[in-house]
Amino acid sequence: MLHQFKYKIIAFAVLIAAFSSCKSGAGYSQKNKAAVLKAADFKHYVDYFNTMEDENLKFAVPNDSAWVWMKSNIPLFECPQQNFEEIYYFRWWSARKHIIKTPQGFAITEFLVDRSYADKYNMISSALGHHIQEFRWVHDPKYLEQDIHIWFRGNEGKMMKKLRTFSSWTASALYNRYLVNKDDKFLLDMYPDLVAEYAAWEGDRKRKDGLFWQFDVKDGMEESLSGARKFRNARPTINSYMFGNATALAKMAKMKGDGKNESYFIAKADTLQKLVETKLWNSKSEFFETFTEKDTLAQVREAIGFIPWYFNLPQKDKGFEKAWEQIKDEKGFSAPFGLTTAERRSPRFRTHGTGTCEWDGAIWPFATSQTLTAMANVLNNYSQNFVGKTDYFKQMNLYVESQYFHGRPYLGEYLDETTGYWLMGERERSRYYNHSTFNDLMITGLIGLRPRADEKIEVNPLIPQEKWDWFCLDNVLYHGNIITILWDKTGEKYHKGKGFRIFKNGKEIAASEKLEKLVSE
Structure with missing residues (x-):
């Protein structure tokens, strides 16, 4: 009897562990359940x-396996504007090219060709925050998780030698990833590494x-108008990144029940917020510089002045939002x-x-995506009247249009702002x-799925209602569930009824006749 009871306890423990793994992880074991799209x-x-x-370089997922990988891993998207749809799939197709298999697991690269200044396995940390933000929507968590483990523990258990070659918002990005998959186990396992990196x-x-300084080249932004490769300037980049990291670390500490470190990092974030608002804000140009x-302001507006809002750093209703008028100004x-x-308008532009x-002015996708x-x-x-959905859609549309070269989808380093010509487009490295x-x-901005720590599902599309008569984002793995978001003006496209709808595992959970913010209870 005792023997049987022992095995029942073990079996129950296994079931609990399996349930916890599914709940805290990405829910990857769940099969894709797209409710609408095929x-x-x-x-x-x-x-x-x-x-x-020609596919001259092949890594972990070559072209002949690209579709199988994408079908298993990505959210599906459909809309009436074909170039948006094409670039959406092109970006997933190109992203998986950068997955490489190393002796320590999967890694994600920045360049396909080897770079002399890279770390082991051709890894470069400059865009690590971008990689985390993008790959958090990939269903299988192993690619990103193994990449992170290599960066922080791939040097005989320590961080890679070149992890801190470039400014980092890794802690913030990993917390944002947690908001998508709710994998607290992975996040809190990384917490000590992230605390050490902050220190x-x-x-x-x-x-x-109390401000942080950085060379512009170590921000990945060399030859900027406000800096130089050897100027130790307090830039909006690293100071915003460190605010974001401190905010994320405070939330992780709270999750661990570590009140002391929660207060410690809240204080760090508060101090940086005050310093950025008082020392980096130019009241004459009405911009973060x-x-x-x-110890003087650079007296030039650069796109890095928008980065504080990447982390919701500026206090609301203090007038800082006026900076956003500059994205509509042709002299801006x-x-x-x-x-x-x-x-x-700067005489030193380009x-x-x-x-x-x-x-010094050309368009960089790195900066565009941050902005x-x-x-x-x-x-x-924020409550403000300086920019709206129309402005956001315009810039997303331009971002889409820019990602072509010689008539084909293309993604490179940087491009001419007036011709759209990729400045390194003919070089293999680009x-x-x-x-x-x-x-x-596309997912969090245009379609508007806003990741949250609670179990409410919030969607606030930034598509002006008159732009598209229909669209659908499907097969989104979020909190272990499959989310479907669709807009059907007439109800004749998807036959789910007129209007805007959200589905969870195929079941409708919120709806509106208008294309507006919805929050499921």
């Missing part, structure tokens, strides 16, 4: 991409006044092919030549440059 309807994109050019930045990049090593950041990295990675993430936060979390996000912007 994956086969989008295979033609991959067939086309595979024939666009390391404080050790060699913190100024006496670089504070130079000479508005250009025919997107958002420039420096204001066009004065550093081309072909050597200049951040659009920040803009979505402004539209969701192809499929994994240095930005796009599909995360």
Whole structure:
């Protein structure tokens, strides 16, 4: 009897563990359950991409396996504007090119070709935050998790030697990933590593006044108008990143029940918020600017001045949102092919030549995706009248249009703001440059699924109602469930009724006649 009872206890424990794993993890064991769209309807994109050019470099998921991988791992998307749909699938197709198999597991690269300044396995940390934001929507968690483990523990149990070569918002990005898959086990296992990384930045990049300094090249933004490769400036980048990291670490500490560290990191974030608002805000230009090593403002607006909103740093109703007028100003950041990295009115705009990675004005997808993430936060979390859904859609549309070269989908390093020509487009190193996000912007910005820590599902589409008569985002793995979001103006496209609808595992949970914010209870 005791023997039987013992095995019943063991069996029950196994069931509990399996349930906990499914609940806390990404729910990857759950089969894809797209409620509306059929994956086969989008295979033609991959067939086309595979024939666009020779596949001269093959890694963990070669072209002939791309569709199988995508069908198993990505949310499906459909809309009436074909270029949006094409670039959505192209970005997933190109992202999986960067998955490599190493002796320590999967890693995610920035360049397909080897770079002399990379760490082991051709890994570069500059866009790690972007990789986390984008790959958090991939159903199988192993690619991103193994990449993170290599970065932080791949050097004989310690962080890789070049992890901190570039400024980092990794802790913030990993918390954002947790908001999608609710895997607290993975996040809290990484918590000590992330705390150590924060302390390391404080050790060699913190100024006496509490701000952080960085060389522009170590922000991945060399030859900027406000900095230089050897100028130790307090830039909006690293200071916003460290605010975001401190905020995330405070939330992780709370999850652990560690009240002491929760208070510690809340205080860190509060201090940085005050410093950024008081020292980096130029009241004359009404913009966040670089504070130079000479303790003066740079007196030039750059796209990095939008980054504080990437982390919801600026306090509300203090007038900071006026900075966003600059994305609509042709003398500011508005250009025919997107958002420039420096204001066009500056006499030094695009004065550093081309072909050597200049951040003096040309359009960089890295910066575009940061700015659009920040803009979505402004539209969701701030009350202001400076930008709206129309402005967001315009910039997303330009971002889509820019991702073509020689008439084919293309992703490179940076491009001319007036011609749309990719400045390194003919160079092998530029192809499929994994240095930005796009599909995360589609999911969290344009379609508007806003990840949350609770179990409510919030969707706030930033598509003006008159733009598209229908669209559908399906097979989104979120909190272990499959989410479907659709808009059908007439009800004749998807036959689910007129209007805007959210489904959870195929069951409708929220609906509206208008294309507006919905929160399921």
